[in-house]
Amino acid sequence: MRASALLSIALLLGALGLGVEIGLHEWQQRRATPQVPLDPAFLRLSPLEIVQLPLAVRFDQPLGTAHGALTYNAQPFRMARHLGDDLNGIGGGNSDLGDPVYAAGAGRVVYLGRPGPGWGNMIILAHHVPDLSEPSRERVIQTVYAHLDTFTVEADQIVPRGFQIGTVGRVDEKNFAHLHFEVREGPYINPSVGYADTPLNCLSPERFLAQHRGAPEDLLNTAPVFPLETAPSTSK
Numbered sequence: 001m002r003a004s005a006l007l008s009i010a011l012l013l014g015a016l017g018l019g020v021e022i023g024l025h026e027w028q029q030r031r032a033t034p035q036v037p038l039d040p041a042f043l044r045l046s047p048l049e050i051v052q053l054p055l056a057v058r059f060d061q062p063l064g065t066a067h068g069a070l071t072y073n074a075q076p077f078r079m080a081r082h083l084g085d086d087l088n089g090i091g092g093g094n095s096d097l098g099d100p101v102y103a104a105g106a107g108r109v110v111y112l113g114r115p116g117p118g119w120g121n122m123i124i125l126a127h128h129v130p131d132l133s134e135p136s137r138e139r140v141i142q143t144v145y146a147h148l149d150t151f152t153v154e155a156d157q158i159v160p161r162g163f164q165i166g167t168v169g170r171v172d173e174k175n176f177a178h179l180h181f182e183v184r185e186g187p188y189i190n191p192s193v194g195y196a197d198t199p200l201n202c203l204s205p206e207r208f209l210a211q212h213r214g215a216p217e218d219l220l221n222t223a224p225v226f227p228l229e230t231a232p233s234t235s236k
């Protein structure tokens with residue numbers, strides 16, 4: 001009886017010791033694993049900020065004219081598992097390197113940075129978009145602009161439609177300059193993968209822009225601004 005009681009106490013103490021040992025081990029492991037900081041370039045919007053995003057009732061093409069004139073789509077959405085459109089200037093090769101890239105719609109810069117290999121410089125804009133099938137509802141849509149050469153906006157900036165946000169760049173020496181353009185559903189900020197077996201939360205950019213054009217097909221752009229030296233005199 002006494003021996004078994006002693007044995008029970010010994011087992012209990014052993015188990016307690018093991019527990020302390022496991023706890024200590026876990027604690028040491030946690031200390032040894034460096035905590036990866038969140039990329040500060042990602043702006044995590046609060047529900048209030050999502051509601052306050054600029055309402056985008058019209059969208060234009062991000063390259064060339066508002067209609068996308070002088071551009072072509074070299075690799076459309078879902079071709080070879082592609083999650084976006086690859087927009088190019090009609091000059092071919094690297095002739096569009098450095099061309100302006102415009103905000104497709106009014107939005108807020110929720111990501112600006114280099115998310116990883118294959119992407120180069122990337123901007124993600126978040127837009128508040130009326131739901132065409134249910135007017136009382138609104139959607140959060142993101143437009144993604146990748147392989148940029150330069151940025152001409154800052155993180156967290158609010159931009160109007162047609163505002164220049166960067167310039168066309170190259171992601172590597174193997175590919176000619178082009179704009180990888182995506183349209184994504186939802187507020188989730190993720191660099192994503194560019195190619196996938198399923199569309200994930202990506203929408204066809206061409207189809208989305210056509211559905212949310214918000215302007216007649218024959219609408220002409222504003223007249224070009226006169227070069228300074230030929231501008232009409234403003235002296236009275």
Ligand SMILES: [Zn+2]
Pocket residue numbers: 075082084085086179180181
């Ligand atoms: Zn692409």
